[in-house]
Structures are given as structure tokens and as C-alpha cells.
Amino acid sequence: MAAAKTDHALERMVFFSDAVFAIAITLLVIELHAPELPRGSSDAAQLQALASLSPNLVGFGISFAVIGMFWMGHHRAFSLASHYSPRVLGWNLCLLGLIAFMPFVTAYLSSNIFQRVPAIFYCLVMLAAALLNLKVNRTATGPPMVDEHASPEAVAYVRQRGASVVLGSATAVALAFVMPAFCQAGLMSIPFWRRLLTWRGSRARA
Amino acid sequence: MAAAKTDHALERMVFFSDAVFAIAITLLVIELHAPELPRGSSDAAQLQALASLSPNLVGFGISFAVIGMFWMGHHRAFSLASHYSPRVLGWNLCLLGLIAFMPFVTAYLSSNIFQRVPAIFYCLVMLAAALLNLKVNRTATGPPMVDEHASPEAVAYVRQRGASVVLGSATAVALAFVMPAFCQAGLMSIPFWRRLLTWRGSRARA
Amino acid sequence: MAAAKTDHALERMVFFSDAVFAIAITLLVIELHAPELPRGSSDAAQLQALASLSPNLVGFGISFAVIGMFWMGHHRAFSLASHYSPRVLGWNLCLLGLIAFMPFVTAYLSSNIFQRVPAIFYCLVMLAAALLNLKVNRTATGPPMVDEHASPEAVAYVRQRGASVVLGSATAVALAFVMPAFCQAGLMSIPFWRRLLTWRGSRARA
Amino acid sequence: MAAAKTDHALERMVFFSDAVFAIAITLLVIELHAPELPRGSSDAAQLQALASLSPNLVGFGISFAVIGMFWMGHHRAFSLASHYSPRVLGWNLCLLGLIAFMPFVTAYLSSNIFQRVPAIFYCLVMLAAALLNLKVNRTATGPPMVDEHASPEAVAYVRQRGASVVLGSATAVALAFVMPAFCQAGLMSIPFWRRLLTWRGSRARA
Numbered sequence: 001m002a003a004a005k006t007d008h009a010l011e012r013m014v015f016f017s018d019a020v021f022a023i024a025i026t027l028l029v030i031e032l033h034a035p036e037l038p039r040g041s042s043d044a045a046q047l048q049a050l051a052s053l054s055p056n057l058v059g060f061g062i063s064f065a066v067i068g069m070f071w072m073g074h075h076r077a078f079s080l081a082s083h084y085s086p087r088v089l090g091w092n093l094c095l096l097g098l099i100a101f102m103p104f105v106t107a108y109l110s111s112n113i114f115q116r117v118p119a120i121f122y123c124l125v126m127l128a129a130a131l132l133n134l135k136v137n138r139t140a141t142g143p144p145m146v147d148e149h150a151s152p153e154a155v156a157y158v159r160q161r162g163a164s165v166v167l168g169s170a171t172a173v174a175l176a177f178v179m180p181a182f183c184q185a186g187l188m189s190i191p192f193w194r195r196l197l198t199w200r201g202s203r204a205r206a
Numbered sequence: 207m208a209a210a211k212t213d214h215a216l217e218r219m220v221f222f223s224d225a226v227f228a229i230a231i232t233l234l235v236i237e238l239h240a241p242e243l244p245r246g247s248s249d250a251a252q253l254q255a256l257a258s259l260s261p262n263l264v265g266f267g268i269s270f271a272v273i274g275m276f277w278m279g280h281h282r283a284f285s286l287a288s289h290y291s292p293r294v295l296g297w298n299l300c301l302l303g304l305i306a307f308m309p310f311v312t313a314y315l316s317s318n319i320f321q322r323v324p325a326i327f328y329c330l331v332m333l334a335a336a337l338l339n340l341k342v343n344r345t346a347t348g349p350p351m352v353d354e355h356a357s358p359e360a361v362a363y364v365r366q367r368g369a370s371v372v373l374g375s376a377t378a379v380a381l382a383f384v385m386p387a388f389c390q391a392g393l394m395s396i397p398f399w400r401r402l403l404t405w406r407g408s409r410a411r412a
Numbered sequence: 413m414a415a416a417k418t419d420h421a422l423e424r425m426v427f428f429s430d431a432v433f434a435i436a437i438t439l440l441v442i443e444l445h446a447p448e449l450p451r452g453s454s455d456a457a458q459l460q461a462l463a464s465l466s467p468n469l470v471g472f473g474i475s476f477a478v479i480g481m482f483w484m485g486h487h488r489a490f491s492l493a494s495h496y497s498p499r500v501l502g503w504n505l506c507l508l509g510l511i512a513f514m515p516f517v518t519a520y521l522s523s524n525i526f527q528r529v530p531a532i533f534y535c536l537v538m539l540a541a542a543l544l545n546l547k548v549n550r551t552a553t554g555p556p557m558v559d560e561h562a563s564p565e566a567v568a569y570v571r572q573r574g575a576s577v578v579l580g581s582a583t584a585v586a587l588a589f590v591m592p593a594f595c596q597a598g599l600m601s602i603p604f605w606r607r608l609l610t611w612r613g614s615r616a617r618a
Numbered sequence: 619m620a621a622a623k624t625d626h627a628l629e630r631m632v633f634f635s636d637a638v639f640a641i642a643i644t645l646l647v648i649e650l651h652a653p654e655l656p657r658g659s660s661d662a663a664q665l666q667a668l669a670s671l672s673p674n675l676v677g678f679g680i681s682f683a684v685i686g687m688f689w690m691g692h693h694r695a696f697s698l699a700s701h702y703s704p705r706v707l708g709w710n711l712c713l714l715g716l717i718a719f720m721p722f723v724t725a726y727l728s729s730n731i732f733q734r735v736p737a738i739f740y741c742l743v744m745l746a747a748a749l750l751n752l753k754v755n756r757t758a759t760g761p762p763m764v765d766e767h768a769s770p771e772a773v774a775y776v777r778q779r780g781a782s783v784v785l786g787s788a789t790a791v792a793l794a795f796v797m798p799a800f801c802q803a804g805l806m807s808i809p810f811w812r813r814l815l816t817w818r819g820s821r822a823r824a
Contacts, residue, residue: 019641025226027233030648036317037321100643116661224431241520243527249528427633438718442721
């Protein structure tokens with residue numbers, strides 16, 4: 001019974017996290033303001049209006065992918081946990097705070113495209129989220145939270161993935177200083193970092 | 207234990223999807239702006255204000271029904287699945303991205319009624335969602351995700367329904383080019399397409 | 413297994429409903445716009461600004477109570493159900509559509525206080541929700557959905573409560589025609605209607 | 619079966635509460651409006667714009683922590699409950715109403731920084747939430763709701779924590795009268811009150 005109760009506490013925390021992720025990812029759309037043209041506008045004017053909204057649309061897409069990526073990591077890490085520990089609660093809440101903050105930084109970046117400060121701000125928030133994500137995922141996949149039957153490979157994968165998101169976000173911060181408009185492209189380096197970490201890991205074990 | 211854990215991963219993904227569907231469907235209302243008339247306005251003026259809001263109210267109703275329809279399809283498909291597969295995660299996230307995008311396209315269509323570009327844009331988003339929906343539902347009702355006890359008829363029904371939503375959305379896109387104001391009526395062809403597919407299916411089996 | 417699957421479908425529908433109720437009830441706050449006074453405003457000016465917002469604050473409170481009341485009825489009805497039936501899905505979705513619509517009608521009423529049309533509109537939406545609520549709760553507490561062990565008293569209570577909410581909403585509609593500012597007071601007649609129905613029920617059984 | 623049904627009712631109430639907490643905490647971000655500067659603005663202008671937004675950012679952070687704190691208390695209290703009682707429903711709904719109200723009071727405080735009335739208003743709402751929180755948590759950790767295996771220490775901890783949040787909020791109200799800008803600092807007295815209550819409790823037992 002006692003065990004069932006603590007598992008229930010874990011479930012409720014995971015549920016709360018899921019809800020915040022889901023709300024934040026859906027709230028991104030609130031910052032998109034539909035253009036309203038006078039009746040009888042030409043098709044060209046409408047396409048123009050959509051085109052001038054494209055930074056916002058691209059920003060929506062990228063931030064959706066970013067929050068989705070953090071959610072998938074969270075999902076994968078907690079699928080390996082089966083015990084609750086109050087230790088994870090505070091860190092997880094901080095992570096959720098940054099996730100809930102994403103719609104704001106996305107709107108700020110999209111409304112000030114090609115500028116350095118918003119780009120650095122966006123990437124720093126992402127880096128902070130990546131660090132908290134790593135901390136939360138490490139806690140969830142370590143004792144006392146980890147499931148006894150979780151495969152060590154799965155645990156190693158989750159931790160490597162978390163570390164590569166940190167490295168990818170750091171790359172994005174660096175890019176933001178020199179090429180603000182393309183800072184988010186730094187995230188595309190994540191698979192590269194993951195491969196590097198895997199290679200180093202296998203060499204260390206050999 | 208391992209099986210229970212993967213089922214848990216499925217449940218959490220379904221839960222996350224439900225949350226995004228629920229938030230998107232409720233956020234539709236945010237794009238409705240309540241008219242504010244000076245104190246002492248006549249009843250006629252109030253009715254006029256409501257009447258001029260009618261495209262938005264109709265748009266709210268239709269998009270509520272559209273998201274509801276996608277949710278019901280998702281609900282039906284996943285009620286036949288009992289195993290988790292990471293393969294479905296990415297496609298499902300893309301589908302949710304388009305669902306979360308619906309409040310924006312609804313607002314865009316409602317504020318630019320009778321215009322061709324917004325109508326085509328709305329219907330294309332719906333078509334893309336229908337295609338992703340078909341992909342997700344096929345994955346959920348196929349191996350390795352499908353429940354061993356799921357009836358083949360139920361699986362066939364889910365897949366046919368998914369295909370007829372695609373055909374109905376394509377009809378809506380076609381209508382948007384010629385009669386932008388009534389493009390959403392294309393969705394009313396869905397039951398027709400379903401009947402056609404059922405008839406073809408039964409002929410093929412005979 | 414098959415039974416477990418259909419129960420799961422019921423659970424997921426209940427979950428989706430809960431999420432829509434929770435989002436609608438929380439979105440009410442979005443229509444409250446915080447006054448922003450110049451720095452150094454006097455305390456009196458601040459209190460004045462809050463006072464002029466009081467119709468909106470009262471409207472928020474009442475609509476919170478209204479949605480909460482519908483949620484509690486839903487909660488009570490479905491706690492007596494243990495089987496899923498696709499028959500309830502469509503009605504439930506219509507009910508949720510009206511619940512999601514509440515933030516809009518609340519804002520409309522609060523911004524046009526003392527006017528007849530907004531009051532009638534608000535009360536008609538509430539009446540429609542009450543009728544759908546009655547239909548959904550009757551379906552959930554009747555065969556094939558009702559739990560075999562549900563007490564007949566509990567079922568009768570849920571149905572009587574649903575009926576008295578309909579009568580209370582009808583009273584509110586009638587009040588809206590003659591005293592728009594106090595139409596919501598019609599809801600206070602709900603306990604009276606419930607007592608009347610209980611009395612009639614006990615007389616019929618005697 | 620009957621027991622399982624009532625546990626289900628408890629679970630659904632907890633779920634609904636979690637959803638409202640999660641939505642309210644994420645909606646805080648909606649009141650943050652991203653600055654939009656003309657293209658080609660200097661880095662200094664951007665930093666200036668961010669700096670002038672800092673009261674709002676700090677307000678977001680503090681209210682996130684406040685709602686998070688209430689959620690953690692709720693989470694801890696209900697992890698000790700295993701039976702449903704309709705008695706808790708109304709109080710819990712009132713608590714959720716105040717939580718859903720937090721985004722509004724946060725926006726009001728942030729837009730009128732250094733002013734007395736908004737500060738007192740914010741702290742009074744927090745105090746009311748703290749009192750309801752105490753009532754709900756006491757109900758959840760008392761008969762008939764409390765789990766038979768819940769440790770008396772855990773129950774005592776939850777109740778003491780609830781009481782110290784009330785005292786901390788009262789301190790914040792008092793501070794709001796004399797130092798409006800720092801009223802929220804009153805919350806920092808919560809650990810102090812907890813220690814005092816623990817010390818008094820241990821002295822009473824000795």
C-alpha cells in the first residue's frame with residue numbers, strides 16, 4: 001500500500017509535468033495574430049500578409065519542436081523511473097517554469113528577428129532548460145527513483161541525449177552572438193554531439 | 207513489469223495528446239472578442255453587434271467540430287492499441303502541432319471571410335492534419351502497437367474513417383478555390399466517401 | 413481484456429472532459445484586464461480602478477461557480493458509470509463546446525452590464541448547457557453505461573439535480589427579460605426546484 | 619467495487635485540481651507582452667526594453683513559485699488521502715478559483731509596481747488561498763479521507779506547513795501596508811514560522 005501511494009505521487013508529478021508541457025506547447029499559438037484585411041483584398045495582398053507573418057510561423061514551428069523535444073526526453077526518462085523521490089520536485093518545477101516561459105521568448109524573438117539580444121536571450125533560456133532537463137533526467141534515472149528492471153543501455157541513452165541537448169543549446173548560444181538570425185540552427189548540432197558522446201563512451205568502455 | 211512500463215509510455219503519450227486536443231479546442235474561444243457597447247445601447251444595436259460577429263461564431267463552431275472529429279478518431283484508434291512503439295511519437299507530435307495551429311487558422315479565416323487565400327490556407331492545414339491523422343491511426347492499429355484482441359472490423363473501420371477524412375479535406379481544398387465562403391462544406395462529403403470506401407471494400411472481398 | 417479496453421475508453425473520455433472543464437474555468441481570467449495606472453497614483457485612484465472592474469470580477473466569480481457546478485454534476489454522474497458507450501460521445505462534445513464558450517459569454521455580459529440582449533444570450537447558453545448536461549448525465553446513469561452496483565438513490569439524485577439545473581436556468585432566462593442585471597440570480601432557485609422535485613418524487617412513490 | 623469507485627472519484631478530483639494548477643501556472647506567461655522594437659535597434663535599446671520589463675519578469679517568477687508552492691502542498695496532502703469525501707469538493711473548488719485568479723492579480727501587481735493597493739490586493743488573495751489551502755489539506759489528511767497507513771508525522775508535517783503558509787501570507791499582508799514593493803518578501807518568513815510551529819509542537823509533546 002505504501003509503495004502504491006509513492007508510485008501514485010510519481011504519477012501525479014508526471015501528470016502535472018505533462019499538463020504544463022501540453023499547455024505551453026499549445027499557448028505558443030496565442031502569440032500568432034491573424035492578419036485582418038479589408039473585404040475585397042486581392043489574393044496577392046493576402047499572400048503578402050501571410051509572407052510578412054512567416055518569421056512568426058517559423059518561430060512557432062521551431063519552438064513547438066523544441067518543447068516537443070524536451071517533452072520526449074522527459075517522457076523517455078520517466079518511463080525508466082518507478083519510485084518517487086521528493087528530491088526531483090523542485091528541479092522539475094524549475095524546468096517547467098522555463099518551459100512555460102517559452103511562449104514569451106518565442107514571441108520576443110519572432111517580433112525582433114535578426115537582432116542579437118533577443119536571439120541570445122532565447123538561446124540562454126533554452127540552455128538553462130537543457131541544464132535543468134539534464135539534472136531532472138539524471139535524478140529520474142538514478143537511485144532511488146530508477147526502476148530495478150530498467151536496462152543500463154536505456155539509462156545511458158537518456159543521459160547521453162540530455163548531455164547532447166546541453167551541448168547543442170550551448171552551440172546555439174555561441175551562434176546567437178555571431179549570426180542571430182540562425183541561432184536556432186545550433187540545435188541541429190544535437191545529433192552530432194550525441195554521436196560524439198556515443199563514440200567517446202564506447203572508446204572508454206573498450 | 208517491462209510490459210507494464212511500455213503500456214505506461216503509451217498511456218502517457220495518449221494523455222499528452224488528449225491534453226493538447228483539449229487545450230486547442232478550448233483556446234478557439236480566445237479569438238472571439240466580446241463586443242462592448244456604450245451603456246444604454248438599444249437591443250437592436252446589441253443584436254446587430256452579435257450578428258456582425260456571426261462569421262466568428264460559426265467559425266468557432268466548425269473548428270470545434272473539426273478538432274472534436276480528429277479527437278474522436280484518435281480516441282477510437284488508440285482504444286485498439288495496447289503496446290507502445292516509439293515510431294508513433296514523431297508523427298503524433300506533428301499532428302498535435304497542426305491541431306494546436308487550428309485556433310490561428312480559424313481566426314484568420316473568420317476575419318477574412320469570403321476570401322480565397324485564407325480559405326485555401328485553412329483547408330490545406332486541415333488536409334495536412336488529415337494525412338498525419340491517417341498515418342498515426344494506421345500506426346496505432348497495426349503491429350506492433352495493435353491489441354491482440356482488437357477486432358479486424360474495428361481496425362478496418364478506423365482506417366476507412368481516416369481515409370474518408372483525407373478525401374473530405376481534399377474536397378474542401380478543391381471547393382476553396384471556387385467557392386471560398388463554403389469550403390468547409392467539403393467536410394460534409396466525409397460520410398459519402400466513407401460509404402464509397404465501404405462499398406469498394408465489400409466488393410473487393412466478394 | 414475487452415472489458416478493460418472499453419473501460420479505458422470511458423476513462424479517456426472523462427479525462428478529456430475534465431481537461432476542457434479545467435481549461436474553460438481557468439481561461440475565464442483571461443478576459444479580466446488588469447488596470448494599469450500611472451506611477452504615483454493615489455490609493456483612492458487605485459481603489460476606484462478596482463471598483464470599476466467589479467462587474468467583471470463578479471462575472472468571473474459567477475461563471476467560475478457555474479462551470480464548477482456543471483463539472484460537479486458531470487463528476488457525480490460519471491462516478492456511477494462503469495461502461496463505455498459511443499452514444500454519449502457526441503452529446504458530451506456538444507456540452508463541452510458550450511462550456512468552452514462560457515468565457516466568451518461571460519466577457520460579453522460583463523462588458524455590457526444591465527443590458528437585456530447580453531443577459532438573455534448568457535442565460536440561453538446556460539440553458540442549452542443545462543439541457544445537454546441532463547442528456548449526458550441521463551445517458552451515463554442509464555444502461556448500458558451505469559455501474560451494476562450504483563445505488564438507485566444516487567442515480568435518482570443525479571437525474572433530479574440535472575433537471576433542477578434546467579429549471580433554474582429557465583428561471584434565469586425569464587428573469588433576463590425583466591431584470592437583466594440580476595438574471596444570474598435565477599440560478600439561486602436551483603435548490604428550490606430540487607426540493608420540489610424531491611417532494612413530487614416522494615409523493616409519487618407513496 | 620464500491621470502494622474502487624469512490625477512490626476513482628478522489629482521483630478525478632485530484633486530476634481536475636492538477637489541471638487547474640497547471641493551466642494557471644502556465645497562463646501567467648500570457649500577461650507578459652514581448653517588446654517589439656523597430657528593425658535595426660541597437661543592442662542597448664533591446665537591453666533597455668528587457669530591463670523595463672523586469673518587474674513583470676520578476677512577478678512571473680514569484681507567482682510561478684507561489685502557485686508551485688500551493689501545488690506541492692496539495693500534492694503532499696492528497697498523497698496521504700485514499701478515500702473520497704464530497705465534503706472537500708466545495709472548498710477545493712474555492713481554492714482553485716483563487717489559484718485561477720492569480721494570473722490577474724500578478725498582472726495587476728506587476729503593472730502597478732511600488733503602489734500600496736495592488737500590493738495589499740495581491741497579498742490578501744494569497745492569504746485567502748492560504749486559508750483555503752489549510753482547510754482543504756486538513757480535510758484531506760483527516761478522517762474519513764486519510765489513508766489508514768499514513769504516518770502521523772507526515773500528517774502533522776502537512777498541517778504545520780499549511781499553517782506556516784497562512785502565517786507567511788499574513789506577514790506579507792502586513793508588509794504590503796508599509797513596504798508595498800517588497801510585500802512578497804513576507805513569504806520568505808514561511809520557513810521561520812514552520813520552525814516556530816515545530817518547536818512549539820515538540821515542547822507541547824514533551
